[in-house]
Amino acid sequence: MPHADQDRDFQRAARDLLEAAVRKGAAAPRDLAYLADRIAVAEGRPQEYGTQFTMPDRCTLIMRPVDSRERVNRRRQALGMPSLEEYEAEGRKHMIPADCAGKTN
Numbered sequence: 001m002p003h004a005d006q007d008r009d010f011q012r013a014a015r016d017l018l019e020a021a022v023r024k025g026a027a028a029p030r031d032l033a034y035l036a037d038r039i040a041v042a043e044g045r046p047q048e049y050g051t052q053f054t055m056p057d058r059c060t061l062i063m064r065p066v067d068s069r070e071r072v073n074r075r076r077q078a079l080g081m082p083s084l085e086e087y088e089a090e091g092r093k094h095m096i097p098a099d100c101a102g103k104t105n
Contacts, residue, residue, distance in 0.1 A: 011039050029079040037064075049075055050084045053091055059100030061092050 015035050021027035033049035041052045046067040054062050066072045066084070073083050081087070 008039065008042060011035065011042075015039060030081055033075070033079055033081065048072065049079075049081070050087065053095075055095065059096060061088075061095050063088060 015032070018027055018032045018035060022029050022032050034051045037047040037049050037051040040047050041064045046065045047063075048067060048071075050063055050066045050069075050072045052064040054064060056062065063084075069084055076083060076087075082090070
């Protein structure tokens, strides 16, 4: 599924609509978190929710920069999302192949 990553104006417009839908209870706050972070990463800003990672190689998963792990965890908790540490561990479990188990990442 494409994420319109090359169309930042579209993403920002979608974020504004999603924010309004979240305020009305018609959309999931976590969807807004993912979109807000995609936009932040694309614009070179720190993430607010820590949803975006990079994989420089098949055995390494690195979270894109966040503004503050403590603040990110507070924001994630407010949305009912798992902690950053739990999310990272789950990401590594699903994204890192088993033959990389001995490598620190």
